[in-house]
Amino acid sequence: MRHPPEQVKIGLMGLGTVGSGVMRLLRDRGEELARRNGFTLSVQKILVRDPSKPRQVPVDRALLTTNPDDILDDPEIELVVEVMGAVEPTKSYVLRALGAKKSVVTANKEIMADHGEEVFAAAERNGVDIFFEGSVGGGIPVLRPLKESLAGNRIFRVTGIINGTTNYILTKMTQEGQTFQQALAEATRLGYAEPDPTADVEGYDAARKLAILSSIAYQARVQSRNVRTEGITRLTPTDIEYGKRRGWSLKLLAESSEHGGRVDAWVAPVFIDRNHPLAKVDDVLNAILVEGEGIGETMFYGRGAGSLPTGSAVLGDIIQAARNRRREVSFTTCTCFRDVTVGGPEESPARFYLRIEVEKRSGLPAEVVRSLERWGIGLERMDYRDLPPSRAEVVLVTQEAPESRARTAIEALGRAPWLVSMGMPIRVEAEEERAPAGESASGEKLERRVLAAGGR
Ligand code: NAP
Ligand code: HSE
Numbered sequence: 001m002r003h004p005p006e007q008v009k010i011g012l013m014g015l016g017t018v019g020s021g022v023m024r025l026l027r028d029r030g031e032e033l034a035r036r037n038g039f040t041l042s043v044q045k046i047l048v049r050d051p052s053k054p055r056q057v058p059v060d061r062a063l064l065t066t067n068p069d070d071i072l073d074d075p076e077i078e079l080v081v082e083v084m085g086a087v088e089p090t091k092s093y094v095l096r097a098l099g100a101k102k103s104v105v106t107a108n109k110e111i112m113a114d115h116g117e118e119v120f121a122a123a124e125r126n127g128v129d130i131f132f133e134g135s136v137g138g139g140i141p142v143l144r145p146l147k148e149s150l151a152g153n154r155i156f157r158v159t160g161i162i163n164g165t166t167n168y169i170l171t172k173m174t175q176e177g178q179t180f181q182q183a184l185a186e187a188t189r190l191g192y193a194e195p196d197p198t199a200d201v202e203g204y205d206a207a208r209k210l211a212i213l214s215s216i217a218y219q220a221r222v223q224s225r226n227v228r229t230e231g232i233t234r235l236t237p238t239d240i241e242y243g244k245r246r247g248w249s250l251k252l253l254a255e256s257s258e259h260g261g262r263v264d265a266w267v268a269p270v271f272i273d274r275n276h277p278l279a280k281v282d283d284v285l286n287a288i289l290v291e292g293e294g295i296g297e298t299m300f301y302g303r304g305a306g307s308l309p310t311g312s313a314v315l316g317d318i319i320q321a322a323r324n325r326r327r328e329v330s331f332t333t334c335t336c337f338r339d340v341t342v343g344g345p346e347e348s349p350a351r352f353y354l355r356i357e358v359e360k361r362s363g364l365p366a367e368v369v370r371s372l373e374r375w376g377i378g379l380e381r382m383d384y385r386d387l388p389p390s391r392a393e394v395v396l397v398t399q400e401a402p403e404s405r406a407r408t409a410i411e412a413l414g415r416a417p418w419l420v421s422m423g424m425p426i427r428v429e430a431e432e433e434r435a436p437a438g439e440s441a442s443g444e445k446l447e448r449r450v451l452a453a454g455g456r
Contacts, residue, residue: 006039008322011071011102013047013093014084015064017191018107018134020056021311022081022318027057033319039326041318044077045070047084056307072096078325081318082106083134085195091115098122098130103325105317107134107310113208113224116215120334129330131317136209137162137286139309140302141316146216146290147335153292155217157257160288161281162209164305165193165200166232166252170269171282174240174250180233192284192305202231203252203267210254213288214265218258220340222265227256228344230268234424239355242395243271248430249279257345264345271353273430350403351380353395354410355423360392364418368394371416375409377401391420397428 012019026033026041034040043063051064071077072093080097084090087110094111097104099122106112111119112132123130133143137160146155161167165187172183184201187193192200199205207227214222232252243250248271256265272279277299281287286304291297303309324330358364365384372379378399385393398406407425414422 006326007042008039008079008325009042009044009074009077010079010081010318011045011047011074011077011097012043013068013071013080013082013090015046015048015055015057015059016083016085017056017307018083018310018314019046019081021307021309022083022314023057023059023311024308025311025315029315037319037323039322041322044074047071068093068096072100072102075100078102079318079321080104081314082108083314084108085110087111087115091119094119094130095122098126098128101126101128103129103131103321103330105129105131105134105314105321107132107314109135109205109208109212113211116212117221117334117336123330124334127330129321129324131321131331132212133317134310134313136212137288137300137302137313138164138284138304138306139312140286140288140300140304141313142288142300143212143216145300146213150290150292150295150298153294155290155292156259157255157291158210158213158217158288159253159255159278159291160210160213160286161251161278162213162254162286162288162304163200163203163206163252164284164286164303165197166203166206167281167286167304168192168284169201170232170235170240170250170252173237174244175282177237179237180235187284190284191307201233203229204231206252206254206267207265210256210265210267213254214256214263214342215336217256217290218263218338218340219335220258220263220338220342221336222256222263222340222342226265226342227254228266228268230266230424232269235269235426236355236423239353239423239426242353242355243430246271246430247274248272248428249274249276250426251278251281253278258340261340263340263342264348265342266344268427269424270427271430276430344403346404347402349400350406351400351428352398352406352410352425353428354398354413354425355393355395356413357387357420357422358392358394358416359418359420360386360390361418364392365394367416367418368396368413371413372398372409375405375412377406377409 169183172178
């Protein structure tokens with residue numbers, strides 16, 4: 001007679017976008033997984049805020065609870081799956097679960113990016129697992145490959161599009177001419193955005209994910225507060241259009257690099273060449289380009305947010321943690337043992353695109369050039385067009401210079417008495433590709449001056 005498969009009992013904290021994805025996959029794949037693994041994954045309790053709310057997936061209402069003790073104090077629950085979000089009370093629940101020798105699977109970047117040390121220490125003390133593949137890149141398996149499969153490399157750079165919401169917004173603004181608000185509303189409806197989308201659009205979510213990736217890549221503790229972060233809220237359709245006409249793609253990139261005990265880490269919108277490997281990563285897709293001594297370049301690509309992709313990453317972790325429980329082993333090792341300084345890329349060479357509106361007066365283009373030259377910043381290109389009756393728009397691309405100096409020069413330009421407004425300076429990592437002669441970024445006739453030295 002065959003014995004029924006053994007059960008691994010799970011407490012699920014959160015039944016929103018990600019929690020529903022996990023439940024749907026368990027419902028659809030549960031029997032097959034049980035056959036394959038020799039145990040069933042059985043959700044015993046689900047913590048929610050409001051049990052009366054309609055759910056995205058059918059669940060037995062008797063499983064729902066608003067009391068975390070129903071999970072944390074249940075000795076039969078071996079595995080806690082945290083997909084609630086936020087730092088508190090969530091971190092306290094995670095630490096209590098680990099303290100009770102329950103393994104934890106989480107998709108929480110806020111906790112893993114900035115409180116990872118505390119959480120890892122608790123897991124190690126208690127000999128249980130803490131897995132967090134869903135916290136970076138949604139459904140893309142990237143953390144475990146980086147930690148394990150690429151462990152033999154010295155990784156020196158990680159560059160990614162690691163926020164699905166902002167990539168979706170920029171894609172819709174670029175390809176369909178949607179407004180920022182329209183695209184954000186759609187990203188929220190599709191379950192990509194955070195409950196408060198400020199974290200997405202201001203770049204904080206990408207900074208947290210970059211901190212997690214960088215900590216693993218360089219075996220060093222990188223926290224999101226050390227990542228220089230800019231979001232996409234100050235970008236305009238005119239900026240996007242300007243890049244499009246030059247064959248550039250505007251992407252919110254997250255990048256870190258390690259050299260000589262220093263990690264430079266930043267998140268910012270960047271114009272990249274249309275042939276760049278990340279240029280065709282559109283919609284909610286994410287990609288992470290890892291550069292290492294052994295592998296050269298390796299790219300991880302896939303759906304970076306959403307219910308089922310993230311549910312897939314979380315379920316993969318659940319299965320691994322459950323297998324480990326059966327074998328009485330844990331994989332938890334914090335690999336952050338190196339001491340490094342973390343900061344922005346102050347001295348790295350950078351070029352910037354900048355759009356300003358100025359009061360129209362004679363000799364003005366030359367004044368713009370002189371203002372920047374005072375800081376040793378030359379211009380690669382400058383487009384100028386009248387905005388009748390009394391203003392003009394100047395769009396410029398600087399020559400390469402140390403980033404901090406270029407930013408100081410742009411700040412000084414911002415204080416010029418004739419300046420009316422200044423858009424967001426955007427890094428350019430693409431080659432210059434000329435617009436058809438006599439046309440501005442917006443397609444209107446312009447008085448175009450490419451100033452080699454000094455303008456006029
Ligand atoms: P969500 O849709 O807002 O769902 C959150 C769930 O947690 C809800 O079921 C909510 O209960 C419950 N909850 C929140 N705070 C609670 C509290 N204090 N007590 C009890 N229950 C509480 O969030 P989500 O999009 O699934 O994201 C969950 C986590 O995964 C976050 O850390 C997020 O950053 C991360 N993540 C999300 C995605 C994605 O694509 N959405 C991808 C990767 C990682 P009610 O339903 O009753 O309100
Ligand atoms: N809000 C996040 C994003 C969810 O848009 O990428 C996935 O982590």
